[in-house]
Amino acid sequence: MGDRDEExxxxxxxxxxxxxTLVSYLLILCTLPFxxxxxxxxxxxxxRAVIFRLGRLLQGGAKGPGIFFVVPCIDTxxxxxxxxxxFDVPPQEILSMDLVTVSVDAVVYYRVEDPVKxxxxxxxxxxxxxxxxxxxxxxxxxxxxxxxxLAERETIAQQMQSSLDEATDPWGVxxxxxxxxxxxxxxxxxxxxxxxxxAAREARAKVIAAEGEHKASRALKQAADVMNExxxxxxxxxxxxxxxxxxxxxxxxxxxLPIDVLSHFLDK
Numbered sequence: 001m002g003d004r005d006e007e008x009x010x011x012x013x014x015x016x017x018x019x020x021t022l023v024s025y026l027l028i029l030c031t032l033p034f035x036x037x038x039x040x041x042x043x044x045x046x047x048r049a050v051i052f053r054l055g056r057l058l059q060g061g062a063k064g065p066g067i068f069f070v071v072p073c074i075d076t077x078x079x080x081x082x083x084x085x086x087f088d089v090p091p092q093e094i095l096s097m098d099l100v101t102v103s104v105d106a107v108v109y110y111r112v113e114d115p116v117k118x119x120x121x122x123x124x125x126x127x128x129x130x131x132x133x134x135x136x137x138x139x140x141x142x143x144x145x146x147x148x149x150l151a152e153r154e155t156i157a158q159q160m161q162s163s164l165d166e167a168t169d170p171w172g173v174x175x176x177x178x179x180x181x182x183x184x185x186x187x188x189x190x191x192x193x194x195x196x197x198x199a200a201r202e203a204r205a206k207v208i209a210a211e212g213e214h215k216a217s218r219a220l221k222q223a224a225d226v227m228n229e230x231x232x233x234x235x236x237x238x239x240x241x242x243x244x245x246x247x248x249x250x251x252x253x254x255x256x257l258p259i260d261v262l263s264h265f266l267d268k
Contacts, residue, residue: 017054020054020073020074021053021054021071021074023073024071024072024073024074025071027072027073028071028072035072038070038072039069039070039071039072040067040069041067041068041069041070041077042066042067042068043063043064043065043066043068043079044064044065045065046065046081046083047064047065047079047080047081047082048062048063048064048065048079048080048082048115049062049063049064049068049077049078049079049080050062050063050077050078050115050116050119050120051063051068051070051075051077052075052077052078053071053074053075054074057116057120061115061116062080062115062116078119080112080115080118080119081112082111082113082115083111084109084110084111084176085109085110085111085126086107086108086109086110087107087108087126087129087130087133088105088106088107088181089105089106089107089108089130089133089137090105090134091103091104091105091182091184092104092105092134092137092138092141094137094138094141094142095142096141096142096144096145096146096149097142097143097144097145098145098146100146100185100186101186102141102146102149102183102184102185102186103183103184104137104141104149104180104182104183104184105180105181105182106133106137106160106178106179106180106181107178107179107181108129108133108164108175108177108178109175109176109177109178110129110164110168110173110174110175110176111173111174111176112125112172112173112174113172113173113174114172115172116172117170117171117172118171118172118173121171121172122171125171125173128171129164129168129171129173129175132164132167132168133160133164133178136160136163136164136167137160139163140156140159140160140163141156144156146185149183150183153180153183156180157177157178157179157180158178160178161175161176161177161178164178
């Protein structure tokens, strides 16, 4: 900043500036100690003061935190807040790479990293950062497909943060975090996706049911083979079935048929 000022005005301050400075110091000396009330200023831990003397940036950078001195009549100063600021990016209508219109909004967190640049390089940090965030959001999401917008929010947020941080670095602003809040799809597209998901679930349910039937049929075949090899196993299964039927509360009378009677027909 000092080199740029020297290039703009290589002769330095003129005679009028030097005379006004001397007069200001004489007034301070003549009005002591009352002039100290006008000279002593305080900034908080999270603030910095950027001082301009006769329109020129005072060498030494920003002052603070704590006490600093200004010279009345020739010094002006501005306080810069270094705390993190957050703002909502309004919903942006974006056309994705696969020609789907979606509405996306985000949250941006930033802070002033260089108070001198923040005061000398840009007029309104908040307004400019908001406009840049909205533009960056549209530019980044315009290169993504709908599937990427829904599945890669964290990657998109990091890419947007990197782009914003690079663009705001000459302003002395540090973009700390970007979060994608919501992705709103058109109503017709939501219905189509819901129908597709329902169809996929039904297809998966049918596949699972078919696999279960297949496994059950194989188990029944194995059980039939075991009973065929051992007639006593078939008789025990017959008795178990009778026990299960008799346990039910009904008025049906069951006359068990001995398994030996059926053995004659099984042999044939």
